[in-house]
Amino acid sequence: MAEAAAVTAVISLAGVNKWFADFHVLRDIDLVVTRGERVVFWGPSGSGKTTLLRALAGIEPVQSGTMVIAGTMKAVGALAAPAPTPGVGMVFQSSALFLNLCVLDNLTIGLRHVRKLSKGEAEVVALDNLARMQMATFASRYPGQLSGGQQQRVEIARALCMDPQIMLFDEPTAALDPELKHEVFETLLRLADEGRTIVVATHEEALVHALAPRMVLMADGAIVGESDVKRHFVSGVVQ
């Protein structure tokens, strides 16, 4: 079992710690996620879910520990500057579309700067991914002209442009109306069906029911246990 996990592991963390000044936000995190797995970080606000996601994306440096993510050895010991993890895409809690760019340019900017595609090539990839999120007709709009749900779909399309093995979602339903939440559930399931590894930080019960993931329970910056939908909600233990 352990050997099988090692072969297909896309995320493996060992002894990861992070402090904001004196505040110990991540405590000795050990975590292995295998390819194609659906994982939910479950815990109250302030339990370290978002920080852990950001650490996985490489945009939040950690002070100690080892991280191997999508085949990249991320951190051994202290990490000074953020170093983005290739193969990992992240969708943020509140929309983080680039406000100065139209929808199409929001998608092409990463393709051009990071994957070094030409303008034309980048636009082909971008439009393809917008179409997958049913947002192709909005290509020339600006973020401020889109609804919350539309912004989120563009953000997912933007992350998909980089063709990540792992998709991280921070509270993907927090800013959405109830009727839009189902759309997000479907999107997440579709991404999982494509074989991508999905990691979601949430405290939305309906999302956990829809995704039926492996639940990683967090409290006070530490992983305190694991569960799944049946055990967790039927037994009535919340958190």
Add this chain to the structure above:
Amino acid sequence: MKLPAVRVAPRVGAIGWLRRHVIATPLDAVLASLIVALAIYAVPSIVRWAIIDSVVLAVTPGACAASAGACWAVIHTHIRVILFGLYPYAEQWRAGIALLVVAVALAATFVLGVRRLRAVISLWVAAAIAFVVLMAGGVFGLRPVPTDTWGGLPLSIFVFIATVLIGFPLAIALALGRGSQLPAVRVVCTGAIEIVRALPILTILFCAAIVLPLALPGWLDPGKIWRVIAALAFFYACFQAEIIRGGLQGVPPGQRLAALSLGMTLRQTRLAIELPQALRYTVPATINQIVVALKDTSMLLVVGLFDFLASANTAISKDEWARYFAELYLFVAFVFLVLASVLTAMERRFVGSAERG
């Protein structure tokens, strides 16, 4: 706390309008009466001086002396010196065309707007080159005119545009440098901004015009006008840099995280995501600083350059028209007002298109 009773004023007619807009409260009524009294006292005498009794068409000051009104004739009789200062009389048509080039560039900027920033920047670089060629000559069979003899409005506008064109990129560099992760860059940029901001502009102009030539070897000296422009540009840049830094701090932190999560480097994030947003947030403060730079050109006289105000002063100071300086200053003020209004209109145009994005 008791809320004041709402008085419902009649909604129609002149009286209704008056009650709602002019005499809604006792304080309003007192202020309105004071303003009306002042207007009754002042407006007729101003109108009489500026229009009814004024002399517009005259070629000698004698005609003005006979009248109690404004002597607007002082402007058109001295217009070439007011506008062009010491610039050689026979070549002043070139200075006129140079002013026209600037006016056309302004109009084109207005049409293009902020969306085509690259076109606007190249346009202004081209306009600046055309301006210098026309003014300085020495090419295309134009007689060379040394910068010492440049004067009047073209000099003011040239120094102003050069200050902003050189100062703005410098301001971006200083603002980014101040937020740099390299301590040496950060210390140098912060130090430069703090020191230059603390100095009066006159000190900086004197240093550039008088002290710097003593320190520089002759072959390194680009000429007084360029030294002065460099000084003004640096002065402008230090203030503008703080405006841009404020804008950078206003960019939501999620923007940087999102760019980093896509794999963009810190530098790419700064230049392609944060800076464009910061520049848009700061358009009003930037226009403010640019208007200050425009008005600072009237400081040029203290280092012996005959800017617009100084040329106007010189035009009449030694002749029998000297007593009509008020009319002249009003004219100079009017021209500055027009120029500043153009900049304000530009702000409205730019902020308008920024909000659409």
